[in-house]
Amino acid sequence: MKSDLAKTVCAYQLREDRRLWHEVIMPLDERLFYVDTGYSWGSLQRECAHVIDAMHGYMQRLHGARQIAKAFAHDNPDRAQVRERWDAVEADWKAYLTRFDEREFDRELETVYRDTVIAVPVWQLLFQVCNHNTLHRAEILQIVAALREPVDFDMNFACYCIGFAE
Amino acid sequence: MKLKHPPSALEDLTLDSESGAINVDFARRLIGFNFWENQRVWDLAIASLTEEQFRREVKFLRASVHSETQRLIETESVYLQRIQGASQVRGAWLEDGADRAAIAAKWASVRGAWTEFAQELDGDKFFSIYEVADHGGAREMQVWQLVFHVLYQGTARRSRILRLVAEVSKPVEFDLSLLQHLTGLLRG
Numbered sequence: 001m002k003s004d005l006a007k008t009v010c011a012y013q014l015r016e017d018r019r020l021w022h023e024v025i026m027p028l029d030e031r032l033f034y035v036d037t038g039y040s041w042g043s044l045q046r047e048c049a050h051v052i053d054a055m056h057g058y059m060q061r062l063h064g065a066r067q068i069a070k071a072f073a074h075d076n077p078d079r080a081q082v083r084e085r086w087d088a089v090e091a092d093w094k095a096y097l098t099r100f101d102e103r104e105f106d107r108e109l110e111t112v113y114r115d116t117v118i119a120v121p122v123w124q125l126l127f128q129v130c131n132h133n134t135l136h137r138a139e140i141l142q143i144v145a146a147l148r149e150p151v152d153f154d155m156n157f158a159c160y161c162i163g164f165a166e
Numbered sequence: 167m168k169l170k171h172p173p174s175a176l177e178d179l180t181l182d183s184e185s186g187a188i189n190v191d192f193a194r195r196l197i198g199f200n201f202w203e204n205q206r207v208w209d210l211a212i213a214s215l216t217e218e219q220f221r222r223e224v225k226f227l228r229a230s231v232h233s234e235t236q237r238l239i240e241t242e243s244v245y246l247q248r249i250q251g252a253s254q255v256r257g258a259w260l261e262d263g264a265d266r267a268a269i270a271a272k273w274a275s276v277r278g279a280w281t282e283f284a285q286e287l288d289g290d291k292f293f294s295i296y297e298v299a300d301h302g303g304a305r306e307m308q309v310w311q312l313v314f315h316v317l318y319q320g321t322a323r324r325s326r327i328l329r330l331v332a333e334v335s336k337p338v339e340f341d342l343s344l345l346q347h348l349t350g351l352l353r354g
Contacts, residue, residue: 001188001293005310039332114351123192124348131321131344138325145226155322158315162298162305 002105006126007097012160013130014090017051020137021083024144024151032147033079039146040139047143048082051136055089058129059096061111062122068112188289193313197284199347200320201277204238207324208270211331211338219334220266231330235269236260238323243276245316246283249296249309 025033025044036042041050049072056071071085107122137155144151212220212231221232236259243258258276260268296307321342328338346352 009314039329113345113349116351118349124345127196128345134318134321135325135342138322142227142329150226150228155318157318158312161307161311
């Protein structure tokens with residue numbers, strides 16, 4: 001049950017991120033992708049790269065890595081490169097979730113967070129990623145609103161669950 | 167709307183050793199996080215705003231700190247009433263003239279109700295079925311889905327509140343993070 005819950009929550013995250021790419025980020029004039037708006041990570045480029053980098057980092061932690069590799073080989077990927085990296089990271093998460101079970105939900109692992117070695121159950125890392133992505137989807141919508149105009153993009157988990165149950 | 171018990175529990179490796187129910191301590195901690203983060207946002211970002219800043223509409227976000235905070239409180243209040251089976255759901259939106267002390271008091275009462283709910287939460291309740299009527303007819307959801315809906319709304323709205331604060335005043339000097347709450351490793 002808890003593993004089904006976690007898989008549903010993570011699947012929602014992946015779907016919402018993908019929907020954001022399709023409906024909001026890709027239709028934008030590409031020049032806007034690189035504009036620094038002066039808040040948080042500044043540009044959509046840096047904001048999206050940060051989210052993907054975090055997802056990639058947490059996936060490595062879930063597999064026991066202590067040295068975390070960056071998601072991007074250089075600091076200035078263009079929109080197509082960021083989008084392509086998102087596809088690869090999303091595929092890693094989907095593969096992980098297909099094997100996810102009750103034992104994995106509570107499995108305890110050692111990892112490094114804010115320069116400190118900590119022992120945490122897997123669920124804490126999963127929900128950290130979900131919370132982090134939700135925060136940044138909201139920030140991405142704020143950036144787009146600042147660059148152009150507010151976007152009609154409802155983030156509604158209850159509606160997702162009703163649709164999911166159909 | 168009524169609550170039904172789920173089918174007999176699937177094999178679960180983390181049964182509460184005393185009651186035999188599924189251990190939902192993780193859910194209690196996530197609910198606790200939501201209200202801890204709300205309080206931080208109020209104390210560290212909202213409390214020091216002037217009244218004019220608090221109520222100023224930021225055009226490109228079509229909101230003010232005041233309206234966004236009220237929406238968050240409203241969501242938390244209404245969904246808890248639904249989860250608890252209230253026949254008449256009462257809105258939590260305070261009239262425009264309500265001052266910040268009244269809004270803070272309202273939020274504290276919503277937090278108190280959620281804290282009580284979380285303390286009493288068990289696996290049977292968390293995974294029980296909630297029947298909801300919508301335009302497509304009766305639908306079934308599980309209580310946990312409604313709880314997570316509130317948690318997501320909280321995260322997204324706190325992000326918007328911090329952006330609104332940055333627009334009417336200055337960016338805040340703290341970050342929002344679940345893991346920092348769970349581990350106690352706060353930045354700075």
